[in-house]
Amino acid sequence: MRNVTLENLFTHPIAKKYLGRSGIAHAITVAEKAFHIAQKSGVDPDQAAKAGLLHDIGHYTWYRNGEWDYQLYKENDIHAIKGSARAHKLLIRSGEVPQDAKTIALAILLHTDSYLPDGELQLNPLQRVVSLADEADEEPGGEHHYRKVDHINALERIQGLDMLIDNYLRSNNQKHTNLRIN
Ligand SMILES: [Fe+2]
Numbered sequence: 001m002r003n004v005t006l007e008n009l010f011t012h013p014i015a016k017k018y019l020g021r022s023g024i025a026h027a028i029t030v031a032e033k034a035f036h037i038a039q040k041s042g043v044d045p046d047q048a049a050k051a052g053l054l055h056d057i058g059h060y061t062w063y064r065n066g067e068w069d070y071q072l073y074k075e076n077d078i079h080a081i082k083g084s085a086r087a088h089k090l091l092i093r094s095g096e097v098p099q100d101a102k103t104i105a106l107a108i109l110l111h112t113d114s115y116l117p118d119g120e121l122q123l124n125p126l127q128r129v130v131s132l133a134d135e136a137d138e139e140p141g142g143e144h145h146y147r148k149v150d151h152i153n154a155l156e157r158i159q160g161l162d163m164l165i166d167n168y169l170r171s172n173n174q175k176h177t178n179l180r181i182n
Pocket residue numbers: 055056079111112134
């Protein structure tokens with residue numbers, strides 16, 4: 001069993017305060033996409049979904065007159081750095097295994113290179129999954145940050161994803177047990 005579920009994270013006051021800044025709908029969709037890509041890539045889907053859910057938790061409110069101010073954002077943004085630390089705090093407070101919290105925080109730190117000087121990041125498989133999932137949900141003009149989802153629907157999607165992760169981990173454990181027995 002996992003120490004921490006997506007629902008634990010999603011309903012924590014830290015997530016409630018910061019997750020909406022760049023769009024709950026985007027956060028959940030990236031978590032879902034990261035889970036599916038991870039399953040196909042031999043990456044831990046629990047870590048991928050958690051990093052996907054929290055990948056943009058570091059955003060500052062870049063709104064001016066109700067619109068995201070891209071100029072201001074480009075000049076000042078460090079959301080991946082901030083998000084990595086913020087997600088790590090949330091994970092540790094929720095009881096995540098410290099090594100997993102570090103792994104997830106690193107995937108958040110490296111989910112984008114938009115804040116870094118020019119150059120290519122060398123990503124490990126989990127980090128690549130989170131980055132791909134984020135890119136897959138991006139819309140022109142940052143529209144993905146404005147998409148809305150109501151709370152009940154959001155919670156249902158989170159709980160659905162938790163079930164998929166638990167099922168995956170259960171059947172994987174079963175496979176390992178069978179391998180040991182045979
Ligand atoms: Fe981001």
